[in-house]
Amino acid sequence: MQSRFVKADAEAMVARYGEARVSRDLALRVYTTRLLGADPRLVLHGGGNTSVKTRTPDLMGREVDVLCVKGSGADMATIEPAGLPAVRLAELRELRAREALSDEDMVRLQRANLIDPLAPNPSVETLLHAFMPHKFVDHTHSTAVLSLIDQPDGEARAAEVYGSRMGIVPYIMPGFWLAKRAAEIYEANTAAHGLILHKHGIFTFGDSAEAAYERMIEMVTLAEAALRRGRRAVFASASTPPSPASAGGRGMLRLAEAAPIVRGACALKDTANGAHRRLVLEFRSGDAVLNFVNGADVKRYATAGVVTPDHTIRTKNWPLVLEAPQAGREFAARTTAAAAAFLESYRRYFARHNARCGGVKTMLDPLPRVVLVGGLGLFGLGRSKKDAKIAADLAQAAVETITDAEAIGCFESISEADMFDCEYWSLEQAKLGVAKELPLAGQIAAITGAAGAIGAATARAFAAAGAEVALLDVNEAAARSVAQAIGGAALAVRCDVTDAASVQAGFDRVVENFGGVDIVVSNAGAAWQGRIGEVDETILHQSFDLNFYGHQRVAQAAVRIMRAQGTGGCLLFNTSKQAINPGPNFGPYGLPKAATLFLARQYALDHGADGIRANAVNADRIRSGLLSDAMIAERAKARSLTPAAYMSGNLLGREVTAEDVAQAFLAQALALKTTADVTTVDGGNIAAALR
Numbered sequence: 051m052q053s054r055f056v057k058a059d060a061e062a063m064v065a066r067y068g069e070a071r072v073s074r075d076l077a078l079r080v081y082t083t084r085l086l087g088a089d090p091r092l093v094l095h096g097g098g099n100t101s102v103k104t105r106t107p108d109l110m111g112r113e114v115d116v117l118c119v120k121g122s123g124a125d126m127a128t129i130e131p132a133g134l135p136a137v138r139l140a141e142l143r144e145l146r147a148r149e150a151l152s153d154e155d156m157v158r159l160q161r162a163n164l165i166d167p168l169a170p171n172p173s174v175e176t177l178l179h180a181f182m183p184h185k186f187v188d189h190t191h192s193t194a195v196l197s198l199i200d201q202p203d204g205e206a207r208a209a210e211v212y213g214s215r216m217g218i219v220p221y222i223m224p225g226f227w228l229a230k231r232a233a234e235i236y237e238a239n240t241a242a243h244g245l246i247l248h249k250h251g252i253f254t255f256g257d258s259a260e261a262a263y264e265r266m267i268e269m270v271t272l273a274e275a276a277l278r279r280g281r282r283a284v285f286a287s288a289s290t291p292p293s294p295a296s297a298g299g300r301g302m303l304r305l306a307e308a309a310p311i312v313r314g315a316c317a318l319k320d321t322a323n324g325a326h327r328r329l330v331l332e333f334r335s336g337d338a339v340l341n342f343v344n345g346a347d348v349k350r351y352a353t354a355g356v357v358t359p360d361h362t363i364r365t366k367n368w369p370l371v372l373e374a375p376q377a378g379r380e381f382a383a384r385t386t387a388a389a390a391a392f393l394e395s396y397r398r399y400f401a402r403h404n405a406r407c408g409g410v411k412t413m414l415d416p417l418p419r420v421v422l423v424g425g426l427g428l429f430g431l432g433r434s435k436k437d438a439k440i441a442a443d444l445a446q447a448a449v450e451t452i453t454d455a456e457a458i459g460c461f462e463s464i465s466e467a468d469m470f471d472c473e474y475w476s477l478e479q480a481k482l483g484v485a486k487e488l489p490l491a492g493q494i495a496a497i498t499g500a501a502g503a504i505g506a507a508t509a510r511a512f513a514a515a516g517a518e519v520a521l522l523d524v525n526e527a528a529a530r531s532v533a534q535a536i537g538g539a540a541l542a543v544r545c546d547v548t549d550a551a552s553v554q555a556g557f558d559r560v561v562e563n564f565g566g567v568d569i570v571v572s573n574a575g576a577a578w579q580g581r582i583g584e585v586d587e588t589i590l591h592q593s594f595d596l597n598f599y600g601h602q603r604v605a606q607a608a609v610r611i612m613r614a615q616g617t618g619g620c621l622l623f624n625t626s627k628q629a630i631n632p633g634p635n636f637g638p639y640g641l642p643k644a645a646t647l648f649l650a651r652q653y654a655l656d657h658g659a660d661g662i663r664a665n666a667v668n669a670d671r672i673r674s675g676l677l678s679d680a681m682i683a684e685r686a687k688a689r690s691l692t693p694a695a696y697m698s699g700n701l702l703g704r705e706v707t708a709e710d711v712a713q714a715f716l717a718q719a720l721a722l723k724t725t726a727d728v729t730t731v732d733g734g735n736i737a738a739a740l741r
């Protein structure tokens with residue numbers, strides 16, 4: 051591993067932060083923390099921490115000795131000085147004399163000794179940092195070090211590689227006891243440059259930021275060299291993976307065909323009220339992943355446990371392992387059975403260890419967070435796309451770590467009881483009741499015509515309600531700018547609903563990205579006019595192609611995915627006042643919209659048994675691409691009204707906005723017992739009222 055320390059960069063950071071009155075010590079601590087955090091082979095998603103012992107004025111202006119240690123929630127790659135809260139060092143060190151200290155008391159004492167009471171919680175490894183005498187302490191979960199030590203004889207291997215340069219600490223869960231034991235081991239050999247924490251990671255020390263960092267690089271490089279010595283090829287393939295086949299043919303299912311089956315199997319089904327607990331997927335593949343998932347022995351090494359304990363809350367202790375998704379070989383049935391076995395096994399694991407802990411723990415959802423699929427790759431799963439990506443990142447790091455561990459020996463994790471203690475750590479459990487999820491968390495919504503006023507407002511409303519949103523539009527650039535404004539994982543997809551191949555490709559893209567789809571807002575449309583006794587038939591065909599067949603193509607593509615998932619779904623159609631109450635010379639627009647209103651009812655009827663609901667929103671007089679400012683001015687003039695009076699010409703006397711329509715779609719998505727409904731959003735128009 052190459053050092054990325056550059057003296058000039060370090061000094062530049064000292065100068066830059068110096069202007070903001072950040073001390074040299076802390077600026078250098080930020081610099082090397084970012085170097086460590088930027089390398090996924092060292093640190094992933096909160097899996098590491100650093101500290102510096104320095105002096106700082108407290109809120110009363112008195113200089114005190116402090117430990118600035120990474121706070122929970124800070125990302126090392128982008129950390130700022132505020133991400134390293136200062137804690138009174140003498141008080142932390144005093145705790146070493148205690149006979150025992152519960153995790154709750156440890157956190158309370160750490161908070162009580164913060165210089166700034168508004169600072170984030172210091173890391174759970176704070177005491178270990180405090181008990182070491184060195185000014186700078188660095189900690190990572192280096193994959194190379196883990197490959198070396200995640201072995202039955204990992205401690206002996208570490209001793210062979212490092213000799214007396216590193217102290218070796220047996221596995222203990224992070225917290226007070228680990229800090230005490232680590233301090234004792236260091237004190238038995240104060241010449242050591244750091245500590246190897248068996249089956250957990252590595253600490254290095256230094257009197258300067260550079261020294262601690264360079265020692266980390268040096269020790270990781272020694273582990274990398276050890277992994278190259280005596281290495282053997284690993285993971286003979288179970289069989290040659292089948293080659294992808296065209297739909298319906300022999301061979302392997304495509305990702306877009308397999309993902310909804312996996313996602314549906316990894317959902318908790320509550321058939322009583324139609325609510326499902328669903329997860330979002332993130333797919334990864336490549337040579338290393340395929341070599342791993344295709345191995346003949348994959349069930350053994352993939353389910354042997356986590357590579358370092360803090361992965362467990364993100365990935366659970368073992369993945370769901372599936373064989374290659376061969377077409378015509380009942381992949382769906384076998385996936386359902388394998389997922390059910392996973393849930394059962396997880397529930398038994400919880401019961402076993404909860405009994406050991408006195409029955410006080412609350413079970414987390416038993417769904418897998420990583421799924422390995424032979425021939426295809428791996429999925430990370432999460433309640434949001436962000437969590438799914440984190441699970442996938444950690445799963446890829448585990449693939450690398452386990453592959454290298456098997457190449458030099460035999461991968462071995464911590465015990466099941468130790469994994470349970472990390473997964474069900476009391477401080478994590480305490481957060482359970484507090485965190486409230488948004489109503490559409492875990493759901494994927496696809497919106498067509500998403501670059502238009504109503505589509506964009508609907509995408510924003512669904513994202514705000516916790517759904518992951520895919521914005522489909524014939525104008526991909528416009529959809530992308532709406533997606534960027536929403537932020538998060540919002541996805542822009544080009545989709546022309548008048549082209550069956552484009553609809554198929556668009557939904558494939560949504561599924562490849564998120565794993566499936568739960569809600570579709572079929573919104574794309576455009577207006578054509580013409581007096582019905584004279585209008586050219588081509589105009590009618592064009593309008594029907596977009597305003598009726600467009601909805602049918604979208605709904606049919608969605609239903610295929612929803613049925614593969616087997617967790618129901620929701621189809622929402624944007625119809626129009628014209629579908630109920632025709633306007634003069636608007637037949638070419640109103641006729642296909644009337645057919646679409648009945649299309650919603652037909653879907654409700656034919657697919658209610660699949661748990662798929664179908665509803666429509668019947669809106670009128672919304673400022674949008676269909677009703678431009680010029681059209682509003684023209685119509686207002688024809689009625690001798692101002693544009694504002696025309697727009698609010700309804701029973702309530704209020705203009706109806708795209709946001710109002712979006713809220714109606716959202717209400718329909720949330721109403722789990724409502725199907726074949728038409729919701730009117732027009733401010734009140736008796737002539738257009740449904741009867």
Ligand SMILES: [Zn+2]
Nearest residue numbers: 097098250251
């Ligand atoms: Zn750690």
